[in-house]
Amino acid sequence: MTQRELQKKIRELKNLAAHHKLDIHEDLSRIASKIEGSESIDVTPWQRVELARHPNRPTTLEYIEKISDEYLELFGDRVFGDDPAMVGGIARIGGVAFTFIGHQKGKNMKENLRRNYGMAQPEGYRKALRLAYQAEKFGRPIITFVDTMGAFPGISSEERGISEAIARNLKEFSVLKTPIITTVIGEGGSGGAIGIAVADRVFMLENAVYSVISPEGCASILLRDAKKAQLAAGLMKMTARDLLSFGIIDGIVAEPPAGAHTDLSFVAARLKENILTHYKALSSKKLETVLKERSRRWLSFGEFYDPEEKEESFFKKFLPWGS
Amino acid sequence: MARINVETFFQKLLPRTKRNLQYGMVDDRVFVQKEHKCPTCSNPVETDQLKENAFVCYHCNHHFRISAPERLRLLADNGEYQEFSGGLSSLNPLDFPDYEERFSAAKEKSGLDEAVKTVVCKIGGRETVVIVMSFQFMGGSMGSVVGEKITRAVLLAAQRGLPCVLFTASGGARMQEGIYSLMQMAKTSHAIALLERTRMPLIVVLTDPTTGGVTASFAMLGDITLAEPEALIGFAGPRVIEGTIKQKLPEGFQKSEFLQEKGFVDRVVPRKDLKKTLTFLIDAHIAIRGGKK
Numbered sequence: 001m002t003q004r005e006l007q008k009k010i011r012e013l014k015n016l017a018a019h020h021k022l023d024i025h026e027d028l029s030r031i032a033s034k035i036e037g038s039e040s041i042d043v044t045p046w047q048r049v050e051l052a053r054h055p056n057r058p059t060t061l062e063y064i065e066k067i068s069d070e071y072l073e074l075f076g077d078r079v080f081g082d083d084p085a086m087v088g089g090i091a092r093i094g095g096v097a098f099t100f101i102g103h104q105k106g107k108n109m110k111e112n113l114r115r116n117y118g119m120a121q122p123e124g125y126r127k128a129l130r131l132a133y134q135a136e137k138f139g140r141p142i143i144t145f146v147d148t149m150g151a152f153p154g155i156s157s158e159e160r161g162i163s164e165a166i167a168r169n170l171k172e173f174s175v176l177k178t179p180i181i182t183t184v185i186g187e188g189g190s191g192g193a194i195g196i197a198v199a200d201r202v203f204m205l206e207n208a209v210y211s212v213i214s215p216e217g218c219a220s221i222l223l224r225d226a227k228k229a230q231l232a233a234g235l236m237k238m239t240a241r242d243l244l245s246f247g248i249i250d251g252i253v254a255e256p257p258a259g260a261h262t263d264l265s266f267v268a269a270r271l272k273e274n275i276l277t278h279y280k281a282l283s284s285k286k287l288e289t290v291l292k293e294r295s296r297r298w299l300s301f302g303e304f305y306d307p308e309e310k311e312e313s314f315f316k317k318f319l320p321w322g323s
Numbered sequence: 324m325a326r327i328n329v330e331t332f333f334q335k336l337l338p339r340t341k342r343n344l345q346y347g348m349v350d351d352r353v354f355v356q357k358e359h360k361c362p363t364c365s366n367p368v369e370t371d372q373l374k375e376n377a378f379v380c381y382h383c384n385h386h387f388r389i390s391a392p393e394r395l396r397l398l399a400d401n402g403e404y405q406e407f408s409g410g411l412s413s414l415n416p417l418d419f420p421d422y423e424e425r426f427s428a429a430k431e432k433s434g435l436d437e438a439v440k441t442v443v444c445k446i447g448g449r450e451t452v453v454i455v456m457s458f459q460f461m462g463g464s465m466g467s468v469v470g471e472k473i474t475r476a477v478l479l480a481a482q483r484g485l486p487c488v489l490f491t492a493s494g495g496a497r498m499q500e501g502i503y504s505l506m507q508m509a510k511t512s513h514a515i516a517l518l519e520r521t522r523m524p525l526i527v528v529l530t531d532p533t534t535g536g537v538t539a540s541f542a543m544l545g546d547i548t549l550a551e552p553e554a555l556i557g558f559a560g561p562r563v564i565e566g567t568i569k570q571k572l573p574e575g576f577q578k579s580e581f582l583q584e585k586g587f588v589d590r591v592v593p594r595k596d597l598k599k600t601l602t603f604l605i606d607a608h609i610a611i612r613g614g615k616k
């Protein structure tokens with residue numbers, strides 16, 4: 001049994017115990033932490049949040065440059081304009097052409113103002129979809145990098161339909177006829193993150209975080225105290241290891257002990273190796289199979305108790321039609 | 324992997340008798356009774372009169388927020404419907420403090436089981452899958468159960484070849500369920516991608532309020548998007564945006580009429596015309612559509 005399967009079993013037992021109000025919850029938690037204990041757990045969730053937001057943390061474009069032999073950036077959504085907070089283009093790695101898409105933060109104040117701190121607007125998500133359709137048409141695999149606090153919460157964003165743009169991406173990426181591999185490289189913030197993160201494989205860098213709301217937001221809304229962000233970071237279970245244990249992501253890409261910004265080449269090399277390995281695995285399957293597995297993956301997410309199904313959700317085992 | 328008869332799953336989900344579904348569920352409770360004053364015009368309102376007027380203020384036309392049972396009573400033929408997947412219940416996958424307590428309190432306070440009800444009923448004589456969210460239950464927030472119920476309902480419509488009508492009302496994600504809640508956005512959107520292949524229509528009705536992750540997923544994925552008048556519809560909430568831009572938002576910003584003007588809503592429809600409008604739309608997609616089959 002792999003660690004992921006073991007974690008899954010423990011999760012199921014926990015859920016069952018919770019539902020029947022059995023008192024084995026504590027025991028299970030202890031077992032779970034023992035399994036995880038094989039790795040060091042010196043870094044707190046909040047420290048990871050800080051590393052993920054580090055001003056020198058490598059950005060999407062830096063990774064693309066390092067990973068590809070040639071890269072050509074393409075601009076614009078063909079409807080409204082170009083969004084510098086979302087970048088993308090065509091790259092060659094060895095003999096294969098890839099389409100890259102990712103949020104782009106700046107590394108200094110001036111660049112961040114231009115890039116809106118990586119908070120994309122509707123035209124950013126529409127540019128991403130345009131490039132994705134293009135990739136599909138020409139059979140290019142898609143690699144996306146997630147690094148955003150969230151989609152931009154502003155007037156322009158709302159009136160040009162940020163909700164519609166994200167929603168459309170979720171629907172379209174889920175059935176796009178080409179393999180998609182996503183890596184959360186820094187902050188994976190809410191809808192703005194998942195807007196380019198519906199994929200066949202999802203990875204996180206070791207110190208990346210991925211959550212439905214920022215720890216600050218969680219602290220002020222649920223804990224009613226904005227100063228409790230550090231506590232919230234732990235409660236939200238937003239680290240790569242948390243998400244791996246939930247089965248939400250497929251793996252973790254290692255960083256140097258002090259964070260990705262201390263050795264860009266090291267992280268880029270790991271990232272490249274991981275992407276190529278999984279691209280090879282996906283491309284060796286029939287596209288039809290890849291799409292069915294993607295369908296099952298996304299329909300299966302959720303933890304709940306179903307009195308009819310007892311053990312596991314239907315969608316975790318089967319597709320609604322065909323197999 | 325073992326093969327399963329998909330029919331069996333949906334048959335179990337919603338048993339079909341020989342000729343028709345078993346309706347007969349009518350919920351007559353009223354949930355807006357605590358309000359004695361109209362929040363828009365401040366005039367006193369009588370619950371009975373309000374109920375007769377489809378929970379629309381008879382002074383100023385303010386549309387009160389209503390929950391699933393009231394909505395279904397207004398919409399379903401004879402107020403009758405058959406609920407499915409009503410037994411799903413939330414877990415606390417993050418071990419988030421106080422989630423169970425808040426959940427139980429919400430049940431108690433609202434008289435509902437969850438923030439969404441999924442049913443099959445007839446609208447203008449036509450069998451339809453109807454999904455209704457209730458803002459009254461934990462702010463209509465979307466967790467694993469809400470996502471699963473919506474996914475099943477959308478796929479039931481696809482599998483049975485039924486039209487689907489979806490009423491939204493939500494403050495966004497169920498934050499206590501963390502990343503699981505975020506994943507529901509993609510899950511429900513993917514279900515809609517599968518429904519699209521069947522030529523069965525998805526008609527979304529946006530009601531007050533619809534914000535956050537619900538807006539940025541299934542709420543914006545209807546073939547036809549209707550909205551009740553003056554409903555707040557947006558991704559970021561008004562206070563969040565004001566906090567970002569440090570100024571007051573213009574009048575009417577993020578209201579239904581604003582979204583229609585900006586091109587994101589097909590039509591703003593007053594509640595009293597909703598059944599007629601939906602009946603026409605369902606008919607147009609099922610009975611009187613042109614072109615080849």
Ligand SMILES: [Zn+2]
Nearest residue numbers: 361364380383
């Ligand atoms: Zn009034």
